[in-house]
Amino acid sequence: MGSEGEGSIPVIDLRKQELKAGSSLWVDTCKSVREALEEYGCFVALYDKASPQLRNGLSGCLKDLFHLPNETKLRNKYEGIPLKGYVGQNSRLPLHESFGIDHPTTPQGIQTFVNQMWPHGNHAFCKYVVEYAKMVEELDQMVARMIFESYGGVKYYEGYLKSATYLLRVLQHKAPEEEEKDAFVSHTDKSFTTILHQLNHVNALEVQTKDGQWLKLDFSSPTSFVVMAGDAIMAWSNDRIQAPIHKVVMNRGSEKRYSLALFSFMRGIVEVNEELVDEQHPLKYKSFHHLGLLNFTYAAHIKDYCGL
Numbered sequence: 001m002g003s004e005g006e007g008s009i010p011v012i013d014l015r016k017q018e019l020k021a022g023s024s025l026w027v028d029t030c031k032s033v034r035e036a037l038e039e040y041g042c043f044v045a046l047y048d049k050a051s052p053q054l055r056n057g058l059s060g061c062l063k064d065l066f067h068l069p070n071e072t073k074l075r076n077k078y079e080g081i082p083l084k085g086y087v088g089q090n091s092r093l094p095l096h097e098s099f100g101i102d103h104p105t106t107p108q109g110i111q112t113f114v115n116q117m118w119p120h121g122n123h124a125f126c127k128y129v130v131e132y133a134k135m136v137e138e139l140d141q142m143v144a145r146m147i148f149e150s151y152g153g154v155k156y157y158e159g160y161l162k163s164a165t166y167l168l169r170v171l172q173h174k175a176p177e178e179e180e181k182d183a184f185v186s187h188t189d190k191s192f193t194t195i196l197h198q199l200n201h202v203n204a205l206e207v208q209t210k211d212g213q214w215l216k217l218d219f220s221s222p223t224s225f226v227v228m229a230g231d232a233i234m235a236w237s238n239d240r241i242q243a244p245i246h247k248v249v250m251n252r253g254s255e256k257r258y259s260l261a262l263f264s265f266m267r268g269i270v271e272v273n274e275e276l277v278d279e280q281h282p283l284k285y286k287s288f289h290h291l292g293l294l295n296f297t298y299a300a301h302i303k304d305y306c307g308l
């Protein structure tokens with residue numbers, strides 16, 4: 001467990017049976033999670049709940065989705081909320097295409113999306129996406145518990161369970177004609193946390209360290225998931241955790257890349273964890289409405305929205 005040498009993103013094993021809340025392994029793992037998030041804003045979690053059948057089923061469904069006609073794809077719209085719907089055919093992001101599925105862990109959420117894309121239904125898509133999203137939601141909740149515990153108590157965790165809402169983005173990135181090219185521009189996520197997974201072996205995600213170095217992430221294994229801090233957890237932690245700047249860089253001649261990002265958001269108000277405010281660490285953010293942050297100018301920094 002822990003870091004794989006200097007200058008690389010930590011890998012943390014969350015697969016072990018003995019990893020039960022309160023055990024000594026749990027306490028050690030919470031510490032590794034906290035250190036990774038404070039140093040890099042992300043880590044690679046090893047988690048083995050995605051069966052080969054699920055991954056294969058999901059791959060097939062996503063390929064079908066990206067093959068739909070453009071006018072069908074454009075029905076995936078969320079008025080007023082940038083990047084929540086379909087992004088594609090965009091000259092500024094020519095290698096990128098993605099869809100947003102709101103509430104992917106609920107039958108209604110997935111059904112709404114499927115009705116837009118396949119008015120006659122798509123049973124396999126519903127089945128695989130819900131199964132996948134629920135599995136990642138469990139991982140998200142486990143990591144959230146570890147984070148909340150290591151920063152002073154489970155009371156925040158109970159609030160998180162009640163108010164977390166999820167958005168699944170499914171992404172396809174194509175290879176460029178030049179040697180290498182940004183396929184998704186550098187940004188931080190506006191989520192509380194994001195969990196990323198790749199459906200094939202094409203690595204392309206890069207994360208910037210505090211000293212400005214870009215690190216490539218290898219999460220091509222079926223058991224690797226990247227847990228990444230978003231702007232909201234950065235504010236909640238009063239800047240102990242930094243939301244890392246990241247981008248997707250594709251190389252010439254590579255296969256199309258398929259990845260999935262499960263973003264968590266809090267319904268309602270996020271308050272800075274009071275245990276993380278003291279003389280050395282004065283309060284850096286006002287309480288803020290998380291979904292309001294999404295409606296705020298997308299390109300803006302969270303400090304413009306609720307920074308002190």
Ligand SMILES: O=C(O)CCC(=O)C(=O)O
Nearest residue numbers: 169171196205248259261
């Ligand atoms: O595809 C990836 O690995 C990253 C995608 C991403 O950064 C995002 O959707 O916000």
Ligand SMILES: [Fe+2]
Nearest residue numbers: 187188189246
């Ligand atoms: Fe991102």
